[in-house]
């Protein structure tokens with residue numbers, strides 16, 4: 001893919017999108033990054049949906065998304081909108097549509113934006129996995145015919161459309177040609193964009209979502225690269241799907257969304273937690289604010305960014321003292337790291353050394369640090385300076401809060417000069433609020449981790465103990481998929497389709513299975529989207545109707561319609577029967 005995109009990543013220029021009007025809150029262009037959430041009430045329960053929408057708006061939601069699974073629900077959006085207006089709330093509403101073009105058409109005349117999923121707007125699963133070129137183009141014509149009525153209504157009512165692609169719900173046609181890949185996700189959106197543009201419709205917003213941060217980051221970067229090639233600049237909505245709850249959900253969301261915001265990508269964000277939606281908004285606000293504080297005005301021209309932004313590759317480093325090479329990414333507490341650095345051969349690169357201050361090291365590494373000062377600030381290091389770096393040095397990058405730009409510059413120099421020393425990235429934070437620490441640390445480290453750049457990470461904070469800091473660091477490594485140390489939960493935020501107590505179910509499952517390291521368990525609100533979007537989970541616990549649960553082993557449904565009061569026991573039994581259980 002184009003080098004120009006890599007250059008833009010490196011200079012941290014915001015991808016400037018076109019402005020799209022969503023009611024009274026425009027999106028994209030020079031507008032601030034908008035935050036939003038989605039109701040999880042029954043859409044036919046007007047009062048409950050209005051009350052929850054108000055709680056979300058009061059918590060900062062600039063748009064409110066509501067599921068409309070059928071025509072009845074789509075029609076009821078008018079009641080919800082009217083009641084909100086009567087109570088003084090003019091926040092734009094968004095209808096969330098899957099599988100039902102007619103519901104989209106009804107909703108488009110009522111709300112300000114309609115989200116459709118290109119994987120299931122027209123296409124249905126039929127078991128067909130081979131398409132001739134003629135069949136493929138016939139399918140595209142069929143989609144255009146089906147999409148045109150929606151576009152006509154949107155044009156008439158000035159309603160925007162989000163083409164919201166999800167990893168896990170791509171059409172068979174796309175899968176047949178591209179597989180379940182970031183490229184397939186991008187092409188799925190591009191087909192719909194091409195149709196919209198063919199009808200001269202440009203009020204488009206795009207998203208590439210996945211519960212896997214690497215896939216979400218790579219597919220969105222690829223989408224931007226593809227748009228640049230085509231001369232397009234539609235606004236981008238960011239979100240990590242099925243992020244779960246609690247610390248893991250916050251870290252996963254902040255990691256994925258924060259990595260892209262630091263690339264300069266993203267016009268609106270939605271944090272998806274398996275919690276009440278109003279709790280998502282303070283998290284979203286912090287992600288936006290903390291990412292802004294990472295921005296730097298430095299204009300560092302440089303050699304090309306030597307990272308492939310579309311594929312994960314760990315930086316090539318050598319193994320020294322069990323760090324680097326093929327060792328798992330290590331975690332350090334600052335006191336342990338300080339002890340190690342006084343006794344072994346460490347090269348500490350600090351903010352002060354970058355500015356030419358006196359390095360803390362007492363041994364002969366001053367010269368080496370000066371070398372990095374020169375490298376980082378002038379980018380014209382001579383070969384003799386490079387030779388002064390001992391090949392057995394472990395580098396500790398202690399930039400404090402210098403921002404992603406300088407960190408990328410530092411790693412670029414190392415890679416371009418073929419210096420394979422392991423690197424530990426250390427960050428010091430003064431937060432005394434654990435949620436703020438989780439979010440900021442996840443943003444800071446995820447950009448580097450999804451690009452395969454760290455061999456070790458270290459968080460320094462005086463308010464929380466070592467166990468808490470270790471837990472945060474391991475959660476960041478797990479969320480970015482670079483080191484797995486515990487059970488992973490893929491859990492949707494729920495919506496109007498959910499008909500069981502998903503938050504209680506997830507808590508109970510987590511309580512009883514959190515010792516099963518490496519196992520992935522999906523907890524999903526409905527069988528319409530749940531099975532497709534549970535990604536590569538080993539087991540699935542999926543809502544199947546009023547208080548009923550279906551259990552899955554991989555993609556195969558094993559038990560149906562279990563009462564939710566019995567379903568967690570049944571899940572444990574299923575895990576045991578398959579030999580994946582260990583006693584806690």
Ligand code: SF4
Pocket residue numbers: 492493494495496497498524525526527528529530533
């Ligand atoms: S998987 Fe969850 S969020 Fe998605 S449609 Fe089903 S219930 Fe709603």
